[in-house]
Amino acid sequence: MTATSFHLGYVPGVTPGKWTRMWAERRPGVPLELHTVTAAEAADLVRAGTVDAAVARLPIDRTGLHAIPLYTETTVVVVPKEHVVTAADEVTVADLADEIVLRSGDDTLDWPDGPPGRAAEYAPPTTAEAVEIVAAGVGVLVVPQSLARLHHRRDLTYRPLVDAPGSGVALTWPDAENSDLMEEFIGIVRGRSAHSTRTRRSEPPAAPAPRPPSTAGRRRPARRRR
Structure with missing residues (x-):
C-alpha cells in the first residue's frame, strides 16, 4: 500500500x-x-x-x-421458485420452522433467539455455494437482500423475512x-460537498482575490458650467 x-x-x-x-x-x-x-x-x-x-x-x-x-439491509429467504413460501409476498421466521436453513460466511446476521428452522449439517462458507445447494432442492438460504440479488438465478427467488434481524x-x-x-x-x-470545511485538503487554500480599492472619502470633480 x-x-x-x-x-x-x-x-x-x-x-x-x-x-x-x-x-x-x-x-x-x-x-x-x-x-x-x-x-x-x-x-x-x-x-x-x-x-x-x-x-x-x-x-x-x-x-x-x-x-x-x-x-440496514432487509433479510430475505432464498428458495426454489416452486417452494410453498412463494405463495406469499412476505415470510415470517415461523414459516421456516420445518425447513433446513442454510447460512453463509458472507453474512453476520445476529439472531437473539437463534436462526430459524433446522440448522444444516454442512454450513457453506460462501453464498455462491449455499445457492447451489438450494438450487439442488436441499434447504433454503437466509441472507441479506443484496447477496440474494448478487447471486440471482432463474430457478430461484426470494421473499423478505419480515421478523428477522436486519443486516x-x-x-x-x-x-x-x-x-x-x-x-x-x-x-x-456521508454526502458532504467537495467544499465542506470538514473535508481537509493537503494542498494549501487558494489566496483570496485582492479587494478593489475603496472609494470612500474621495471627492467627485465639480461640473463645469456652460
Missing part, C-alpha cells in the same frame, strides 16, 4: 461504484483501489493496514477501529488521527 493511493475493502453485496466516481472527481491524482473481502476478515484487514478502510457487515469487533453505520453495513477505519485521504472518503460516504 502506497501513500499515493487509497485502498478500500468491501464485503460482497456492497456496491461502491457511486463512491468510486465521486472519488475520481475529487482526487483525480490518487487511485482508489477496491478489494473484495469476506465479512469475517474485514475488520482484521483494516487493523493490519492491508486496507485503509472497509465497508463491512455489522456486528464487528471494534477494537482499535472507528465505525460509521451506513444502512447492518458500516464504514470502518483505524482509530487514529485521520489522514487527508481518509477525511476525504468519510466526506464522500
